Every structure is written in C-alpha cells, then in structure tokens.
Amino acid sequence: MRALSRVGVVDVGSNSVRLVVFDGAARSPAYFYNEKIMCALGAGLPETGKLNPRGRARALAAIRRFQLLARDMDILPLTAVATAAVRDAEDGPEFCAEVLQQTGLELFVIDGQEEARLTSQGVLLGWPTANGLVCDIGGSSMELAEVAEGQVGRCITSELGPLKLSNIKGGKRGLKKHIDAALEEMFRQIPVQKQRLFLVGGSWRAIARRTGISASRMTLVPTACEVLKRLIRKFKPREIAVSSYGIREGMLYEQMPQTLRDRDPLIEACRHAEDKDARWPGFGSKLYKFISPLFKGANADRKRLIRAACLLHDVTWRAHPDYRAEVCFDNATRANLGGLRHRERVFLGLALLHRYKSTPGSSRFEPLIGLLSEREVRDAQTVGKAMRFGAMLTLDSVHDQAELRYFPKKKQLHLRLSDKATGLFGEVAEARFQSLANTLGAEVEIKKLRRKG
Known part of the structure; x- marks a missing residue:
C-alpha cells in the first residue's frame, strides 16, 4: 500500500511557512507532523519590492527549526518550495541563498x-x-x-x-x-x-x-x-x-508512481485503518463479499461506500462499549478520509453506527442525518445491520461458510449455512439476522448450504 517512507515538505508562502510530514506516500496519506508559522513574508511587498524584514527573520528561524526536526525524524532530505512572495521580491534570491547557507535546504522557487x-x-x-x-x-x-x-x-x-x-x-x-x-x-x-x-x-x-x-x-x-x-x-x-x-499534498502526489495514483484514496485509507486497528485484518473484504448480494442494484458509488464500511467495521473495537457506536459515527464524519462528500461521510458514519446499535440514539446526530434522504437512511441502516450479523456469525471466511440471497420483489431473505456455520448460528446471530430481515421488510428462509461440484 505504501510506496515510500515518511515524506517531509516545506511550503514557504507569502503569509505562512509550514512543515508537513506525511506518513509515507500512501494514496490517502496520514499527517505525521504539521507545523505552521504565520510569518507574513509578503507583507509590504507591493510598496517596497522586498520581503518583510521581520517576516524574513521569522521564516528563516522556522526553516532552521524544520530542518532540525526533520533530522531528528530521519526524513531528510526535505522537499521545499517557495511561492509568490519569494519569486516576486527583489531580495528573493538572497533569501534563498541565506536559507541554503544556514540550513542546507534548497528552496525551489516555482512560478x-x-x-x-x-x-x-x-x-x-x-x-x-x-x-x-x-x-x-x-x-x-x-x-x-x-x-x-x-x-x-x-x-x-x-x-x-x-x-x-x-x-x-x-x-x-x-x-x-x-x-x-x-x-x-x-x-x-x-x-x-x-x-x-x-x-x-x-x-x-x-x-x-x-x-x-x-x-x-x-x-x-x-x-x-x-x-x-x-x-x-x-x-x-x-x-x-x-x-x-x-x-503540499500536490508535492506528495508528484512523487507517487502512477500505479499508486490510480488507487481509490478512500479504500486505501480504510484498508490502512483496518490493517492498523482491526482485530482481524482482512476480514472486511470477506464481510463485503458476504453482504454484497443485498445490494446488487446499488450503483458504483454506493458499493464503494459499503466496501469502505466493511473495511472499517472493526477498527473502533477498543472504544468503551457504551460509546462505541458514537465513536464509529464520529470517526467516519471527522476522520482524514479523502474522496468523500459530506453526505457520503454521514452515510458511512450511519452504517457504522448501526453496525453496533439498532437505533441512532443520540439526538446530536440528527442535524447530520438530515443531509440524507429517507432511502439513504434506510440503506445505511441495512448496511449496518448486515455487517452486524456477518461479523457475529463467524470470524472465518464468512462468505465460504454462509450465503445470503435477497429477492426484493418477493420480499424474501434467504440464508444458506454450512455445517460449521449452522453450529455458529446461535441465539444472538439469529436475532441479528432477524433484525436485518425486519429492516428489509422480508420473510426469512434458512437452509443448509450446498456447494456446487
């Protein structure tokens, strides 16, 4: 998933100087370190034609500090760019030379x-x-x-x-x-x-x-x-x-191979979260395969969100049980996940909330849930309850042990169980399956799974 180790970027702007350290050139990067100094390097530039003297001194001190931090973090060399203020100022080249002399960092002045x-x-x-x-x-x-x-x-x-x-x-x-x-x-x-x-x-x-x-x-x-x-x-x-x-993110993107650029930032971020925080990394993809028959008519964007939810379904297991559902919702709506609109974040959060709870509960979610249509709310609830059932049924390859079949026109939900899954289909799993069926408004049928061949 990760093509490079940590990447450090310095952005010398007209108003601020910033160091960002990305935790590897991942398709959806994590911010390992982020520091900004408001130097106002370009203040007074139109009148004087030169960089703001006080801002220049502050910027130089900031860059010196950033270089020392980068050395301590073992991320040298840094990539550094300077923009409008430095390129327009008469003393811009002099400032770049001073930075190079005092810090060893070469500023690339871009047009x-x-x-x-x-x-x-x-x-x-x-x-x-x-x-x-x-x-x-x-x-x-x-x-x-x-x-x-x-x-x-x-x-x-x-x-x-x-x-x-x-x-x-x-x-x-x-x-x-x-x-x-x-x-x-x-x-x-x-x-x-x-x-x-x-x-x-x-x-x-x-x-x-x-x-x-x-x-x-x-x-x-x-x-x-x-x-x-x-x-x-x-x-x-x-x-x-x-x-x-x-x-700064563009500078990171510049260093990525095309194969990494072509990946979906949302799915990559969710995979990384699963690898890092879930109890059983890799189970999310199996869970997605298991519940996919419920969403055959969904478009590609919706299936993408369902897949993301499955990858994230277990990453907050360390949270206190009384607040785990709320933490799931907050993580989805506030986490550093790329490639999401606001309503898609809410859909993802609501699906994860229902993975742990039957009802939203807290009224603080209502303004955000209001961004979704009634159909979207119902679909998110279905995704959550399907994950809740699938995660309870087995910790193994759930799609190999059981099979869901959904017939929306007939309002029927069928479950086929292997011999092993039959033994795992206890009272709690049965209750969660029935809850899923109730959400779909479907009658249930449970039979033994027969594999072809």
Missing part, C-alpha cells in the same frame, strides 16, 4: 503556473474524479486551473492575493474595479462557467469555517471575501467545494 499545477494535483490526491476549476489563494497571488478525468489542464496565475491587494488605490471602489479587471483577464484565458469550483488556501478555509479564525488570518479575510464574491459572480460555479488538500 504561478507550476503552483497552480501542484495545487490541483493536491486536489486530485483527495478527489481523483474531480472535474471543474481549482482556485488557490495565497497571500500574494491567486491561481486558477482546470481539472478533469484525473488530469490538470490550463493553469494561470494572478496578483489577487490579499497581501498584494493591500496597496490598491481608490478605496473600496478601486479595489473592486481592480479585482474585476483581473478576473476578466483570467476568464479570457479560461472561459469556463457552471463547473464545480474547488477552493484551496487558508483564507478560503477561514471563510468556510466562520469561527475560530486566528487574528493574523482575520486581517486577510475581508479582502479574500471580496475576491470570492466577484470570482463567483464571474465564473458562476454550479457547486463549491473547500479543499483541505493543496500544494
């Missing part, structure tokens, strides 16, 4: 198009089927790129970063006019409307978060809001997604 490409690859890391526009806002620039069918298309850059816009003359009217002119030029180069818009960058995430924004970030948010409002007006996206994946 705007490369920044857009790497950021878009970060989006593809988490959402391989992404189609639309990726918009990355930093302190000194804003990039736009097309993504479709796992590939990055046209990439462009602009000077619409909040720090860069701080010196625009003419007050609010002048600022709005300047933003509109820049967006018009971007639209001329990528004339795409009514696509999904993927927003990347700390300022976009702060707007989406609404609360708990740091004071240093808050100074940029009003200008970022103005840019976003006018961006939406110009490109008219049909849907907006805020991505936590960006340039």
Whole structure:
C-alpha cells in the first residue's frame, strides 16, 4: 500500500511557512507532523519590492527549526518550495541563498503556473474524479486551473492575493474595479462557467469555517471575501467545494508512481485503518463479499461506500462499549478520509453506527442525518445491520461458510449455512439476522448450504 517512507515538505508562502510530514506516500496519506508559522513574508511587498524584514527573520528561524526536526525524524532530505512572495521580491534570491547557507535546504522557487499545477494535483490526491476549476489563494497571488478525468489542464496565475491587494488605490471602489479587471483577464484565458469550483488556501478555509479564525488570518479575510464574491459572480460555479488538500499534498502526489495514483484514496485509507486497528485484518473484504448480494442494484458509488464500511467495521473495537457506536459515527464524519462528500461521510458514519446499535440514539446526530434522504437512511441502516450479523456469525471466511440471497420483489431473505456455520448460528446471530430481515421488510428462509461440484 505504501510506496515510500515518511515524506517531509516545506511550503514557504507569502503569509505562512509550514512543515508537513506525511506518513509515507500512501494514496490517502496520514499527517505525521504539521507545523505552521504565520510569518507574513509578503507583507509590504507591493510598496517596497522586498520581503518583510521581520517576516524574513521569522521564516528563516522556522526553516532552521524544520530542518532540525526533520533530522531528528530521519526524513531528510526535505522537499521545499517557495511561492509568490519569494519569486516576486527583489531580495528573493538572497533569501534563498541565506536559507541554503544556514540550513542546507534548497528552496525551489516555482512560478504561478507550476503552483497552480501542484495545487490541483493536491486536489486530485483527495478527489481523483474531480472535474471543474481549482482556485488557490495565497497571500500574494491567486491561481486558477482546470481539472478533469484525473488530469490538470490550463493553469494561470494572478496578483489577487490579499497581501498584494493591500496597496490598491481608490478605496473600496478601486479595489473592486481592480479585482474585476483581473478576473476578466483570467476568464479570457479560461472561459469556463457552471463547473464545480474547488477552493484551496487558508483564507478560503477561514471563510468556510466562520469561527475560530486566528487574528493574523482575520486581517486577510475581508479582502479574500471580496475576491470570492466577484470570482463567483464571474465564473458562476454550479457547486463549491473547500479543499483541505493543496500544494503540499500536490508535492506528495508528484512523487507517487502512477500505479499508486490510480488507487481509490478512500479504500486505501480504510484498508490502512483496518490493517492498523482491526482485530482481524482482512476480514472486511470477506464481510463485503458476504453482504454484497443485498445490494446488487446499488450503483458504483454506493458499493464503494459499503466496501469502505466493511473495511472499517472493526477498527473502533477498543472504544468503551457504551460509546462505541458514537465513536464509529464520529470517526467516519471527522476522520482524514479523502474522496468523500459530506453526505457520503454521514452515510458511512450511519452504517457504522448501526453496525453496533439498532437505533441512532443520540439526538446530536440528527442535524447530520438530515443531509440524507429517507432511502439513504434506510440503506445505511441495512448496511449496518448486515455487517452486524456477518461479523457475529463467524470470524472465518464468512462468505465460504454462509450465503445470503435477497429477492426484493418477493420480499424474501434467504440464508444458506454450512455445517460449521449452522453450529455458529446461535441465539444472538439469529436475532441479528432477524433484525436485518425486519429492516428489509422480508420473510426469512434458512437452509443448509450446498456447494456446487
């Protein structure tokens, strides 16, 4: 599953300097270490043409610390990039030389198009089927790129970063006019409307978060809001997604072989969780094969979620029994799982909750469950109860010991049991099977399993 050991990435941006250590180049990476320093390296750059002196000193100190941490974690060499502030500043080359001299770390100063490409690859890391526009806002620039069918298309850059816009003359009217002119030029180069818009960058995430924004970030948010409002007006996206994946994840994606890129990030993350935390790693795939006959009519997206649920069905066994179901739900809705929409997270969480409980119980889940249709709620309940039964029946290859057959039109649920499974079909297993049948509204039939040949 993992092609590389831990990978360390340093991102020297206009507003922040960050070290991220990924726990191997997995298709859905775990964040082993993450540290950010808000240096405001690009503050005052439009007026002076140079990096902010105080920010420069703080950035250098941060990079020095990151290099020492990386040495302690045995992840050298680090991969480091610098973006708009360093590439635009007169003293950018001098800063890079100073970093190299004091830390031994070479900063790769990338242009705007490369920044857009790497950021878009970060989006593809988490959402391989992404189609639309990726918009990355930093302190000194804003990039736009097309993504479709796992590939990055046209990439462009602009000077619409909040720090860069701080010196625009003419007050609010002048600022709005300047933003509109820049967006018009971007639209001329990528004339795409009514696509999904993927927003990347700390300022976009702060707007989406609404609360708990740091004071240093808050100074940029009003200008970022103005840019976003006018961006939406110009490109008219049909849907907006805020991505936590960006340039740093794109740098990781860059190092992956194509065979790893082609894997599903959700399934890979669930497999890793099962290998690490489940009592019987590998049982999830067997469980999925066993319950699959119940969902023959499901589309590929639904089957993908069912498969993910089966892989995760046992990873929270260490939680206290009174709270295990709730922990399952929280893990699915809050864990670092790529390639999921909000409602898909809720479906996955609800299925796992029903793997341990017959009813949701806690009212705190109701607002999230409200994202699902009645049919989706019922399907999640069916998945959960099917897992609950299959996991109880046997710890062996359940699909070899028993077989489910479901006839939705006849409302019949048949269970075929091997000799061994017949002995395992005790009172608790029988009760769980009946509960599954009740959820399906089906009559049950239980017979001995007869293998062909």
